[in-house]
Amino acid sequence: TRDAVLHRQNARESAARTYARSFPIVPVRADGMTVEGADGRRYLDCLSGAGTLALGHNHPVVLDAVRRTLDSGAPLHVLDLATREKDDFTDALFASLPPAFADHAKVHFCGPAGTDAVEAALKLTQTATGRRGVLAFTGAYHGMTAGALAATGSVAVKQPLPSAGEVTRLPYPYAYRCPFGVGGDRGAELSAAYVERLLDDPSGGVLPPAAMILEAVQGEGGVIPAPDAWLRAMRRITAERGIPLIVDEVQTGAGRTGTMWAVEHSGIVPDVIVASKAIGGSLPLAVVLYHEDYDGWRPGAHTGTFRGNTLAMAAGAATLRHVADAGLAARAALVGARMTARLDALRGALPVIGDVRGRGLMIGVELVDPAAAPDAGGAHPADPALAARVREGCLARGLIVELGGRHDAVLRLLPPLTITDEQAETVLDRVTDAIAEAAA
Numbered sequence: 134t135r136d137a138v139l140h141r142q143n144a145r146e147s148a149a150r151t152y153a154r155s156f157p158i159v160p161v162r163a164d165g166m167t168v169e170g171a172d173g174r175r176y177l178d179c180l181s182g183a184g185t186l187a188l189g190h191n192h193p194v195v196l197d198a199v200r201r202t203l204d205s206g207a208p209l210h211v212l213d214l215a216t217r218e219k220d221d222f223t224d225a226l227f228a229s230l231p232p233a234f235a236d237h238a239k240v241h242f243c244g245p246a247g248t249d250a251v252e253a254a255l256k257l258t259q260t261a262t263g264r265r266g267v268l269a270f271t272g273a274y275h276g277m278t279a280g281a282l283a284a285t286g287s288v289a290v291k292q293p294l295p296s297a298g299e300v301t302r303l304p305y306p307y308a309y310r311c312p313f314g315v316g317g318d319r320g321a322e323l324s325a326a327y328v329e330r331l332l333d334d335p336s337g338g339v340l341p342p343a344a345m346i347l348e349a350v351q352g353e354g355g356v357i358p359a360p361d362a363w364l365r366a367m368r369r370i371t372a373e374r375g376i377p378l379i380v381d382e383v384q385t386g387a388g389r390t391g392t393m394w395a396v397e398h399s400g401i402v403p404d405v406i407v408a409s410k411a412i413g414g415s416l417p418l419a420v421v422l423y424h425e426d427y428d429g430w431r432p433g434a435h436t437g438t439f440r441g442n443t444l445a446m447a448a449g450a451a452t453l454r455h456v457a458d459a460g461l462a463a464r465a466a467l468v469g470a471r472m473t474a475r476l477d478a479l480r481g482a483l484p485v486i487g488d489v490r491g492r493g494l495m496i497g498v499e500l501v502d503p504a505a506a507p508d509a510g511g512a513h514p515a516d517p518a519l520a521a522r523v524r525e526g527c528l529a530r531g532l533i534v535e536l537g538g539r540h541d542a543v544l545r546l547l548p549p550l551t552i553t554d555e556q557a558e559t560v561l562d563r564v565t566d567a568i569a570e571a572a573a
């Protein structure tokens with residue numbers, strides 16, 4: 134049946150399918166980190182629905198919450214009416230936020246994709262400031278709708294698509310391939326200084342913007358953590374100039390980076406947080422959270438039919454509570470640090486591993502061609518062909534891993550936060566073997 138399903142879907146679905154091209158799997162069952170295909174093969178899932186499944190597939194607390202809601206007779210679709218499920222989800226969400234943010238926060242439920250919550254954040258800050266422009270970063274990924282797409286940095290993604298908005302692109306502190314050619318913390322310092330000078334340069338061509346939007350750890354852009362000092366600099370620079378700071382936590386939120394929210398590492402308090410993916414507990418849910426001072430929206434300013442998905446509220450509340458109660462953010466920090474260290478230790482033996490980086494269970498391995506000349510900062514050119522072979526080698530070994538980054542040469546490990554020590558070792562064994570084979 135696997136081949137028949139793949140054949141029919143290849144024939145009828147759009148050519149824009151993405152994951153289906155890399156993973157010829159027809160999943161029929163899934164449990165925790167394991168996915169079973171229609172051909173009976175089992176895989177360890179290090180993609181987790183693009184970072185969505187904090188608790189892995191079909192976690193009992195999620196299934197129980199969904200079953201209880203189904204059995205309760207609660208309406209499944211209610212637009213944005215008040216429901217007990219939404220009330221409970223909002224409690225769990227606010228309890229998960231840093232108190233300095235939560236104490237003054239309002240939440241707006243969005244049409245349930247991350248990209249719609251990004252649109253809401255942009256519109257909200259444009260409404261509040263009466264300004265239009267947006268400051269965004271190189272390599273950023275914020276979504277596929279016009280405003281979010283305009284803020285997205287990857288030209289490869291954007292090129293064939295329409296986008297809108299006045300965006301000023303700023304250099305993200307990508308230490309390994311530093312836009313200033315120096316790397317490390319010094320590169321981040323130069324990036325911060327550049328941003329500050331540009332905003333204060335009357336001939337720089339940047340009108341006072343409505344917002345700055347950034348990811349504390351870029352995900353699709355290649356798993357690039359921004360240094361805490363840089364994030365604090367962005368907070369200071371925007372605060373001093375009255376520019377709202379939007380942090381896109383769509384991929385980093387709900388424990389993945391080793392704290393409940395990625396902003397906690399640096400301690401910055403943004404004006405707006407965008408969240409989706411894991412907060413819905415595998416069902417579609419997206420929110421924008423913002424300082425109450427910005428709540429000047431008129432009713433209907435940002436609507437959407439599917440803003441009150443009852444099952445998503447129930448699954449999301451159960452997930453957020455379980456991440457907190459089971460200490461899964463701390464667990465992600467611990468296992469992530471161990472996995473990152475073991476991968477980093479491979480660099481000597483496998484020089485195709487150019488860089489290993491990440492935070493918590495958001496880990497990136499940048500694959501390079503060590504025979505080609507390095508750039509000014511010492512980084513060899515990315516090797517997307519090798520990376521594609523590594524992904525295939527992983528799949529052949531029963532491991533689902535996706536690529537990302539500027540050149541599609543970064544192996545992105547996004548396992549569920551519930552990954553066991555044994556599973557982590559198995560993942561690393563398979564990744565190591567796949568890299569060694571591809572590099573041979």
Ligand code: PMP
Pocket residue numbers: 183245246247248249251274275276277348352353381382383384385409410
């Ligand atoms: N922001 C970030 C940081 C993301 O990683 C993504 C999705 N990968 C989005 C926004 C868009 O979310 P969605 O695909 O649900 O629209």
